[in-house]
Amino acid sequence: MPQACARCQATTRQPVIVAIEHGASVGGRTVYACPGKCADSFPKQCGPFDGGLPTRYVPISQRR
Ligand SMILES: [Zn+2]
Numbered sequence: 001m002p003q004a005c006a007r008c009q010a011t012t013r014q015p016v017i018v019a020i021e022h023g024a025s026v027g028g029r030t031v032y033a034c035p036g037k038c039a040d041s042f043p044k045q046c047g048p049f050d051g052g053l054p055t056r057y058v059p060i061s062q063r064r
Pocket of ligand 1: 005006007008009010033034038039
């Protein structure tokens with residue numbers, strides 16, 4: 001479904017999710033951008049779409 005790009009405010013038919021803003025009561029807001037230049041201008045964010053943190057980020061002290 002078309003979404004407004006958070007960078008250039010244009011409506012894009014192929015929105016790319018660039019960020020998830022977490023809210024206390026609203027459950028978070030998804031930020032979209034158009035693919036390409038706008039999406040690349042946002043920093044990559046670790047989120048549920050990545051399947052969680054890579055195992056290498058687990059502190060060594062927690063490994064057994
Ligand atoms: Zn854009």
